[in-house]
Amino acid sequence: MPIFKLGRVKHPIFVDSAWSGSEVRVEPLIPSLDLIAVYGAGGHxxxxxxxxxxxxxxxxxxxxxxxxxxxxxxxxPVYLPEALSPGTPVALGIGDNAARERVGRWLMDRDQPLLLVAHPHASFSPSAEPGSGLFVGPNAVVHTGARLGAGAVVNSGAVVEHDARVGDFAHVAPGAVLGGGVFIDSGVLVGLGAxxxxxxxxxxxxxxxxxxxxTEDVEPEATVVGVPARPVGQVV
Ligand SMILES: CC(C)(COP(=O)(O)OP(=O)(O)OC[C@H]1O[C@@H](n2cnc3c(N)ncnc32)[C@H](O)[C@@H]1OP(=O)(O)O)[C@@H](O)C(=O)NCCC(=O)NCCS
Known part of the structure; x- marks a missing residue:
């Protein structure tokens, strides 16, 4: 069942928090929510x-x-995590991948519903598959057949081209572009404008x-820099 129309995202959607990474179950559209908790009170x-x-x-x-x-x-208002009631939908608001994954997995273990937040000025293909807890920023484009993992971020103006895959808790930073069929694995950061x-x-x-x-495959945990990108060491 199509969820979004290509162009502007028309409706909010609510995604089951138990997505395993292999399939996604999308709940019926929910036109309004009484309370939303955004986990993380920093810039992101x-x-x-x-x-x-x-x-x-x-x-x-x-x-x-x-x-x-x-x-x-x-x-x-800002509350401590202890104040979070079961059942309150949570949007992941942490930019750092490792910290977002820690919090996201803690929330999933509690069966806390994770909210997919797509800015109204994002474009999301009806054939793309979103993961729970995904954030899609303003002017981002998620194109035909793309698959996005749980807790992933496609930030402002980023482009995820057709059939690309973004792993769980990965982050496509503002202005970055993933070409068709690219696969960025779990926890990857694709930096600004890359x-x-x-x-x-x-x-x-x-x-x-x-x-x-x-221009070529990147080893797990490597950092690559420049044009064309070359490894500079391992992530610590
Ligand atoms: C590549 C990166 C991870 C390196 O970070 P770091 O380990 O802290 O490294 P440093 O800042 O100490 O820089 C190390 C060297 O790499 C150079 N360098 C840093 N970032 C670079 C980049 N993006 N492209 C080319 N060279 C870069 C520095 O000038 C420095 O060079 P020098 O040794 O000749 O002085 C970081 O600069 C980067 O690009 N991160 C992505 C940030 C981002 O886009 N975040 C998204 C926010 S939403």
Missing amino acids: GRAVAEAAFLRWPDSEIVYIDDACLSPALDGR RVLPGVHVGERAVVAAGAVV
């Missing part, structure tokens, strides 16, 4: 909260954060430097 969390607000303007949006010193941000050429595989938790152009 505030961007996620703003997108959630644009999509569900009648919802109350709160932050969950264990390290935020302020009781409220942008007029939205390009990954069609069909290339980037191994788990590798880092593609900002501005790099990746």
Whole structure:
């Protein structure tokens, strides 16, 4: 059943939190939500909260954060994780892949519903498959047949071309482009404005430097830099 129309995303969708990475079950469209908790009150969390607000303007949006010193941000209250009630839909608002994965897996273990937040100005192909807890930023494009893992981020203006795969808790940074059929594995960061050429595989938790152009496969946990991208060492 098509969920989105290519062009502007028309509706919010709510994705089952138990996605295993091999298949995704999409719940019926939910036109409104009473309460949304954005986990993470940093810069990325505030961007996620703003997108959630644009999509569900009648919802109350709160932050969950264990390290935020302020009781409220942008007029939205900040609570400790202990305050999170079972059943409250949570949007993952943490930019760092490892931290987002820790929190995302903790939430999944609690059977907390994870919310897919796609900014209203994102384009999402009806044939693309979203994972639970995904964030798609403004002006991002997720094209035909793309598959996106749980807790992944396709940030502002990033492009995930046809049939590309983005692993669980991976992050395609603002302005980055994945060509057709690219596979970026779990936990990969594709840095600001980087390009990954069609069909290339980037191994788990590798880092593609900002501005790099990746022309061949990248080993897991490697960092690659430059044009064409070359490895510079292992992620610590
Ligand atoms: C590649 C990267 C991971 C290296 O980070 P780091 O390990 O902290 O390395 P440093 O900043 O100490 O830089 C090490 C060297 O690489 C160079 N360098 C850093 N980033 C570079 C880049 N993107 N392209 C080319 N060279 C780069 C530095 O100039 C420095 O060169 P030098 O040794 O000749 O002085 C980081 O710079 C990067 O590009 N991260 C992606 C960030 C991003 O896009 N985040 C998304 C936010 S939404």
